[in-house]
Amino acid sequence: xxxxxxxxxxxxxxxxxxxxxxxxxxxxxxxxxxxxxxxxxxxxxxxxxxxxxxxxxxxxxxxxxxxxxxxxxxxxxxxxxxxxxxxxxxxxxxxxxxxxxxxxxxxxxxxxxxxxxxxxxx
Amino acid sequence: xxxxxxxxxxxxxxxxxxxxxxxxxxxxxxxxxxxxxxxxxxxxxxxxxxxxxxxxxxxxxxxxxxxxxxxxxxxxxxxxxxxxxxxxxxxxxxxxxxxxxxxxxxxxxxxxxxxxxxxxxxxxxxxxxxxxxxxxxxxxxxxxxxxxxxxxxxxxxxxxxxxxxxxxxxxxxxxxxxxxxxxxxxxxxxxxxxxxxxxxxxxxxxxxxxxxxxxxxxxxxxxxxxxxxxxxxxxxxxxxxxxxxxxxxxxxxxxxxxxxxxxxxxxxxxxxxxxxxxxxxxxxxxxxxxxxxxxxxxxxxxxxxxxxxxxxxxxxxxxxxxxxxxxxxxxxxxxxxxxxxxxxxxxxxxxxxxxxxxxxxxxxxxxxxxxxxxxxxxxxxxxxxxxxxxxxxxxxxxxxxxxxxxxxxxxxxxxxxxxxxxxxxxxxxxxxxxxxxxxxxxxxxxxxx
Numbered sequence: 155x156x157x158x159x160x161x162x163x164x165x166x167x168x169x170x171x172x173x174x175x176x177x178x179x180x181x182x183x184x185x186x187x188x189x190x191x192x193x194x195x196x197x198x199x200x201x202x203x204x205x206x207x208x209x210x211x212x213x214x215x216x217x218x219x220x221x222x223x224x225x226x227x228x229x230x231x232x233x234x235x236x237x238x239x240x241x242x243x244x245x246x247x248x249x250x251x252x253x254x255x256x257x258x259x260x261x262x263x264x265x266x267x268x269x270x271x272x273x274x275x276x
Numbered sequence: 277x278x279x280x281x282x283x284x285x286x287x288x289x290x291x292x293x294x295x296x297x298x299x300x301x302x303x304x305x306x307x308x309x310x311x312x313x314x315x316x317x318x319x320x321x322x323x324x325x326x327x328x329x330x331x332x333x334x335x336x337x338x339x340x341x342x343x344x345x346x347x348x349x350x351x352x353x354x355x356x357x358x359x360x361x362x363x364x365x366x367x368x369x370x371x372x373x374x375x376x377x378x379x380x381x382x383x384x385x386x387x388x389x390x391x392x393x394x395x396x397x398x399x400x401x402x403x404x405x406x407x408x409x410x411x412x413x414x415x416x417x418x419x420x421x422x423x424x425x426x427x428x429x430x431x432x433x434x435x436x437x438x439x440x441x442x443x444x445x446x447x448x449x450x451x452x453x454x455x456x457x458x459x460x461x462x463x464x465x466x467x468x469x470x471x472x473x474x475x476x477x478x479x480x481x482x483x484x485x486x487x488x489x490x491x492x493x494x495x496x497x498x499x500x501x502x503x504x505x506x507x508x509x510x511x512x513x514x515x516x517x518x519x520x521x522x523x524x525x526x527x528x529x530x531x532x533x534x535x536x537x538x539x540x541x542x543x544x545x546x547x548x549x550x551x552x553x554x555x556x557x558x559x560x561x562x563x564x565x566x567x568x569x570x571x572x573x574x575x576x577x578x579x580x581x582x583x584x585x586x587x588x589x590x591x592x593x594x595x596x597x598x599x600x601x602x603x604x605x606x607x608x609x610x611x612x613x614x615x616x617x618x619x620x621x622x623x624x625x626x627x628x629x630x631x632x633x634x635x636x637x638x639x640x641x642x643x644x645x646x647x648x649x650x651x652x653x654x655x656x657x658x659x660x661x662x663x664x665x666x667x668x669x670x671x672x673x674x675x676x677x678x679x680x681x682x683x684x685x686x687x688x689x690x691x692x693x694x695x696x697x698x699x700x701x702x703x704x705x706x707x708x709x710x711x712x713x714x715x716x717x718x719x720x721x722x723x724x725x
Contacts, residue, residue: 164502170509177516208498235501236494236542260504260539263512 156274159200160184161191161217162233163209167259171204174263178270188212192220199225202273204257207234207244215251222252229273233257362460368445368453370398370409382439382462384432394432404428404436416445416456426463438467489669490690497545504542508535544687556695558718561600561648562591565626568604572622576612579619588628592718593648599691600715606684607652607711614656614709625651628717642698646717651710658705667701688713 158180162168165186172182183200185191189211195203203221207214214232221228232248233256245256254273257265356363362379366372372395375388383402385391395401399409408427415422421444428436443458511531518525569584576582604624611622629649631642659667668689692699696716703709 162502164506166506167502167509170506170513173513174509177513206502233505235498235505259501260508260535262508 155179155181156201157181157183157198159191159195159203161186161188161203161205161209161214163187163206167206171266174266178267188214188217188220191217192224195221195228196224199228202229202231202270204231204233207232207248215247218248218251218253229254231255231257231269231273233259233261235259359459362439362462363458364460365455365457366398367455368413370400371396372398373455379460382431382437382460383429384435391432402429404430412441412443416443417453420445420447422458426467437462438464493545497542500538500542500545504535504538508532511535544684556594556596558592559595559597559600560591561593561595561650561715562586562588562626564597564600564604565624565650568601568608569624571605572608572612576622577616577619580612580615581619581621583621583623585623585625585627588626588648590628590717591626591648593695593715594718595695595715596691599695603688603691603713604650604652606688607713610684611652611654611656611709611711614654614658617657620655620708623651623653625649625653627651629714631714642714647697647714648717650713650715652713653708653710655708658707659701659703659709660705664701664703668699 158175160168160171160175160182162171162184163186168184168186172184175182183194183198185194187209188205191203191205192212205214205217205221209217212220214234218230218232221230230253232245232251232253234244234248236244236258245253245258248256255269257269261269356374356376359376359378362376362382364372364375364379372392375391377388380386380388380391383391383395385394399406403409405428412422412425412427415425421442423442425441425443426438427441429439430436440461440463441458443456445456446454448454511528515525515528515532518528565584565586569582572582608622608624614620615622627649629647631644631647668685689699692713692715697714699714700712701709702712
């Protein structure tokens with residue numbers, strides 16, 4: 155099973171996702187924004203990061219970029235609830251920044267499992 | 277008596293005179309009278325001469341005055357005749373007494389005589405709104421004058437002009453109106469410019485409003501998706517802990533269905549606020565029209581007759597097929613709602629049009645070129661103008677709470693705009709509504725026909 159770091163400013167999203175991932179058998183840590191997430195990953199590098207895109211402090215695309223620079227082998231799933239651009243556009247951008255796959259919020263557990271399978275595939 | 281011839285003649289005369297003293301008196305009297313008469317005649321003649329002179333002078337004066345009057349008259353007549361502003365005199369009841377050539381020309385007549393003959397009643401034959409004539413009369417009777425009153429008139433050919441009128445009422449000693457007189461200026465071009473400026477300002481305001489709403493909507497959508505994400509995750513966690521088949525599990529199943537619907541609504545908000553181009557591919561619009569018409573056939577009541585007209589020879593456009601499908605289905609469904617009570621005819625037409633530049637392009641926001649025009653017309657209850665103005669705003673709905681989110685047409689608007697197209701709506705309350713969607717026609721690639 156994998157060590158997964160969740161980065162999201164939404165507490166309920168962070169909470170539900172942590173519990174779900176733990177039930178799926180993963181080891182989970184969580185940070186409320188990109189800055190804290192990057193710091194946490196530096197201390198204890200995870201196998202996979204699931205990060206939100208629109209966040210305070212450090213937004214998602216910059217977070218992905220830094221994580222990829224510091225840990226070239228790290229796997230990333232980008233998730234977003236959309237914003238000024240459509241959700242698809244944000245997520246498409248995230249892929250270009252190096253996210254292995256994406257999840258449009260809100261997503262079901264089945265969709266999460268598919269994304270995990272894709273991101274963690276050897 | 278016989279005269280004595282022996283008497284010396286010289287002395288003889290006197291005795292004769294002496295012999296007739298009355299005669300002398302008479303002669304003297306006569307002489308006196310003659311002198312008197314001459315004096316009186318002379319006096320009278322002098323008086324007559326003076327009178328004559330006076331009369332002559334008076335005639336001269338009068339002639340001079342008449343000449344001056346005629347000159348003045350000519351001057352003012354010339355002013356009236358050659359004025360570049362229209363001028364008239366009319367009865368209070370609305371018959372022209374005189375009009376000048378400028379007014380005749382302005383109203384489309386060859387000359388004043390032709391206009392006077394044609395216009396029997398100003399309110400009926402000139403005013404576009406006869407009620408305006410009543411207001412004009414109220415003002416002029418109350419204030420004695422009207423300044424720069426702006427209203428519309430109909431020319432001989434039926435064309436409508438905007439004019440500005442200043443007029444006064446001429447009254448007799450008792451205050452009764454004798455006639456009205458006034459001047460009239462053509463202000464159509466100014467009015468047109470004002471209307472154009474107002475329209476542009478309105479369009480700009482609308483654009484700013486839509487943009488502001490778009491920003492707000494995308495913010496709301498983002499927050500909602502996060503909230504829905506949290507709820508979905510926790511509901512699934514609770515479902516894990518509940519025995520399958522329990523009442524609580526089935527209730528949570530309902531919660532999950534509601535969450536799916538909420539997700540759809542948020543997706544619609546995002547579509548509206550979408551700024552980036554949609555996922556596009558070359559599609560045949562005719563095929564989508566067929567598909568949607570078939571779907572409508574299957575779902576609409578038989579009281580609604582669906583007519584389909586596809587006249588476009590080239591019907592390809594670069595578009596997101598799912599979104600165009602949504603546009604058509606939405607317009608078709610709205611049309612059917614408008615005809616739900618009485619039934620009617622739903623027309624779906626696809627044609628190719630060329631929008632000229634600058635031309636009388638009906639869709640001013642589009643550059644010139646070839647477009648596919650998709651018309652969805654119903655014969656339903658129509659839309660009131662105040663509703664029509666706001667019809668593409670998100671969350672604006674006339675449907676009862678729970679029957680519509682008010683997102684449908686704003687989403688349609690967002691999709692069409694996102695495809696580089698435009699949408700127009702016209703409606704006549706009680707007669708029906710027409711939506712026209714314009715989408716850029718796809719260019720033929722090399723080697724294609």
